[in-house]
Each structure stands twice: as structure tokens, then as C-alpha cells.
Amino acid sequence: MRRPITLLALASLTLSGALAQGSDDCANAQPITGLGPHPFDNTSATPTPGLSDCNGFPVRKDVWFLWTAPNDARVTVEVCGQTTLETRVAIYDGADCNNLAQLTCSAIDCNAGSNVRFSSVAGQQYLIRFGSRSVGTTGVGTFTLSEYIPSLNPNNGRYYEVVAENLSWTQARDRAANLTWLGQPGRLAILSNQTDLDWVINNLSVGRPWIGLFQDTNHPSYSEPTGGWVWLDGTDATFTNWFPGEPNNNAASGGAEDYAELFGSGEWNDAEENHTSTTHYLVEYNVGGFGTNYCAANPNSTGGSSAISADGSQTAASNDLTLTASGLPSNSFGFFIASRTQGFAGNPGGSQGNLCLGGAIGRFQQQIVNSGSGGAFSIQADLSAFPDPALGTVVVVPGDTWNFQAWHRDAVGGSTTSNFTNGLEIIFQ
Numbered sequence: 001m002r003r004p005i006t007l008l009a010l011a012s013l014t015l016s017g018a019l020a021q022g023s024d025d026c027a028n029a030q031p032i033t034g035l036g037p038h039p040f041d042n043t044s045a046t047p048t049p050g051l052s053d054c055n056g057f058p059v060r061k062d063v064w065f066l067w068t069a070p071n072d073a074r075v076t077v078e079v080c081g082q083t084t085l086e087t088r089v090a091i092y093d094g095a096d097c098n099n100l101a102q103l104t105c106s107a108i109d110c111n112a113g114s115n116v117r118f119s120s121v122a123g124q125q126y127l128i129r130f131g132s133r134s135v136g137t138t139g140v141g142t143f144t145l146s147e148y149i150p151s152l153n154p155n156n157g158r159y160y161e162v163v164a165e166n167l168s169w170t171q172a173r174d175r176a177a178n179l180t181w182l183g184q185p186g187r188l189a190i191l192s193n194q195t196d197l198d199w200v201i202n203n204l205s206v207g208r209p210w211i212g213l214f215q216d217t218n219h220p221s222y223s224e225p226t227g228g229w230v231w232l233d234g235t236d237a238t239f240t241n242w243f244p245g246e247p248n249n250n251a252a253s254g255g256a257e258d259y260a261e262l263f264g265s266g267e268w269n270d271a272e273e274n275h276t277s278t279t280h281y282l283v284e285y286n287v288g289g290f291g292t293n294y295c296a297a298n299p300n301s302t303g304g305s306s307a308i309s310a311d312g313s314q315t316a317a318s319n320d321l322t323l324t325a326s327g328l329p330s331n332s333f334g335f336f337i338a339s340r341t342q343g344f345a346g347n348p349g350g351s352q353g354n355l356c357l358g359g360a361i362g363r364f365q366q367q368i369v370n371s372g373s374g375g376a377f378s379i380q381a382d383l384s385a386f387p388d389p390a391l392g393t394v395v396v397v398p399g400d401t402w403n404f405q406a407w408h409r410d411a412v413g414g415s416t417t418s419n420f421t422n423g424l425e426i427i428f429q
């Protein structure tokens with residue numbers, strides 16, 4: 001009589017495991033593979049004791065999955081339309097339940113269009129911890145894993161991504177720096193000219209994100225509320241787009257407001273570091289770009305300042321260097337200049353801009369270009385024939401350091417003048 005009961009008990013256990021749709025315990029996390037929908041059921045799940053690591057909140061009545069990533073990608077976990085349960089989802093790198101390395105965690109608010117997203121590496125495993133947001137609720141449904149592709153801004157070659165996670169500015173900055181896309185690290189977006197800002201507002205649903213702008217209280221021009229605002233790349237905020245009455249350094253808590261958030265209108269507000277209404281953060285990936293910008297550009301007639309960037313290859317032998325100037329006034333002529341030496345001269349020859357090169361300055365004069373309607377131009381720079389005022393042309397070799405800038409025409413107050421981008425230093429390999 002005992003034998004059938006034992007078998008029945010065993011069958012019941014096996015059946016229960018197969019239909020678990022997520023394991024109650026991390027140590028037995030249910031293996032899943034592939035993109036697409038995966039069923040969950042946390043109706044009989046119990047809490048993981050002491051694990052309130054979702055920005056200070058627990059993932060209640062959690063069930064665990066161990067997902068093996070099919071490829072390198074940004075991956076979105078989405079539940080909206082697939083369950084009535086208000087969920088909270090945490091993602092951990094690897095399979096080690098004793099040393100959980102959290103990548104992200106968030107409540108998913110379908111009214112706000114939010115989701116949870118993380119970077120995956122082919123063949124690596126990730127723990128997905130799925131549970132309820134509110135006390136006393138449980139549910140069933142599916143969550144869907146899909147590949148996410150950040151949006152390319154063709155004007156500047158950068159990819160953008162809005163992340164829905166309610167973090168402090170500093171937490172968001174650090175999270176962004178740990179994201180990767182096409183091999184490039186992310187950063188909170190630098191919207192240092194009208195062109196880049198307009199593209200973001202016209203092409204992305206931004207929510208209410210943090211951006212890469214903060215007030216440096218050690219800056220020589222620091223003063224409240226408007227002085228000392230700098231971007232994460234170290235450049236001063238010469239172009240600004242504050243909401244009327246902002247910045248006001250006037251937090252509801254009574255504290256300082258030294259961090260910038262972006263409104264859907266494109267306008268900015270200074271906010272306190274832990275501002276809870278800032279529910280998203282805006283990430284940019286400077287894919288393909290290399291070199292180091294230096295020497296700030298003065299604002300041009302767009303209200304913003306222009307910037308120079310490089311892509312292609314940093315290897316001299318590849319002879320593949322594209323120089324791009326963006327944030328320019330539309331339909332303006334210009335050209336690129338190069339020197340082995342950095343320098344600084346304000347308003348040279350009556351220009352509105354700063355010359356950031358010194359020494360012998362050569363001009364890629366055969367390549368006069370026009371910024372067109374997009375306010376940007378670029379050239380292929382021939383590394384076998386760099387301009388040199390004394391020698392005519394020189395060949396770029398590994399170990400060479402070169403500095404670049406673009407000069408461009410501008411029209412200010414009805415008179416024709418000129419301006420410069422910031423500088424860019426490249427060390428060739």
C-alpha cells in the first residue's frame with residue numbers, strides 16, 4: 001500500500017515543479033532561454049527574507065528565473081498587457097544567489113509606459129526576480145523578453161535610450177556608465193546645443209529624466225542659482241534651456257537643487273539629488289567616437305555651441321578618419337583645421353569663437369563644406385596627406401598626437417562673422 005502513495009507524492013512534486021512558472025527560491029531558479037513570452041505565477045510564492053534591494057523596496061512574493069542570454073543586446077522585460085498584477089522586477093548578473101549582483105530593479109508602471117532593461121552578453125546567465133509591487137497581491141501572466149535598440153541621432157552619431165528607473169541623479173549617472181551599446185559605455189545625455197536637444201524631444205518619449213548636467217560648487221563661476229553648471233564631459237553649460245523661473249535652487253525639502261532634469265517640453269529644472277518626481281534617466285552612447293574634446297566653444301547664432309567629433313579608426317594605417325562638426329547654424333560654410341599643438345586665442349580676427357589650436361595650423365582647404373539644414377558637416381580626412389603650412393602635407397604615423405577644430409561662417413545680428421567648434425585631440429595608433 002505504501003508504494004503507490006510514494007509514487008503519487010513524487011509525481012505531485014514533479015508536476016508542481018514543472019508548473020511553478022518561476023521558482024520560489026533563488027537557489028532553484030527556473031532555467032529559461034530565448035526571447036519572447038515566459039509564464040509566471042507567484043500566487044503561492046513566499047518573500048525572500050531581507051532582500052529589499054529594489055531601490056529600497058522588496059520584490060514581494062518573488063519567483064526566480066535563470067535566463068541564458070542568446071546574444072549581446074539590450075534586453076527589455078515587459079509585462080504590460082500580459083498580467084493585471086502590478087509587478088516589480090529585479091535583474092542580477094550571473095547565477096550566484098549568495099552574491100547577488102543587481103543590474104537593475106524597478107516597479108513596472110504600465111500607465112507611465114515603463115519597463116525594465118539590462119545589457120546581456122551571449123551565453124551568460126542572469127537571474128530574473130519577478131514579484132508583486134503591493135502588499136497582499138499576487139497574480140499570473142507572462143513577461144516578455146525582447147531586444148531593444150537605442151535610437152540613433154544621425155546628426156551626431158550618438159544613440160539614445162530612456163530608462164525608466166526612479167533613482168537619484170548620482171545613482172542614475174553610475175547606472176548609465178555601466179550600460180553598454182555596440183561596445184561603448186553609456187552616460188547621462190549631454191544636450192549641449194539646441195540641435196541635439198531638439199532631436200531628443202522630437203524623436204524620443206522622454207518621460208521626466210535626469211540628464212548629464214549638474215552644478216559644480218567648486219567651479220570658478222559657481223553662484224546660486226545659475227552659476228557653475230557643467231556637463232558630464234567637463235564642458236561648461238554655455239547653452240541652457242531652463243523652464244521659466246528655473247533654476248531656482250528651491251527644493252521642496254528645503255535643500256539645494258544642483259542636478260538637472262528634463263521635461264517633455266525640452267525645458268530643464270534644477271532639482272535636488274534625490275528628487276523622487278524624476279522617474280527616468282536619459283542615456284547616450286557615443287558609438288564609434290574617439291578622441292578627447294577640450295577647449296569650450298562659444299555659443300553661435302543657434303543659441304548653442306557646436307562640437308567636433310571623430311569616428312572611423314584611430315589606427316593610422318587604416319586611413320579611415322571622419323571628422324564631424326555638429327550644432328552649427330544651418331547652411332553655413334566651414335572647414336576643418338589641424339595642428340600638433342593645442343593653444344587658445346579668443347575672438348581671433350574678429351571671430352565670435354575661440355581658436356583652440358597653436359603652433360603650425362594646417363587647413364583641410366580642399367574640403368570646404370556646408371552645414372545644410374541639419375546644422376552639421378563632416379569630411380574624410382586623408383591620413384596620408386594632412387595639411388602642414390611648412391611642408392604642404394605630412395603622413396600621420398602611429399604615436400602622433402593631432403588636434404582638430406572646425407571653423408564656420410555664422411550670421412549674427414545681420415552681419416557675417418565666424419565661429420569655431422570646441423577642440424578634439426586624437427592620439428593615433
Ligand SMILES: [Ca+2]
Nearest residue numbers: 024046047062
Ligand atoms: Ca520567493
Ligand SMILES: [Ca+2]
Nearest residue numbers: 215249257258
Ligand atoms: Ca543649486
Ligand SMILES: [Ca+2]
Nearest residue numbers: 248249257270
Ligand atoms: Ca528648481
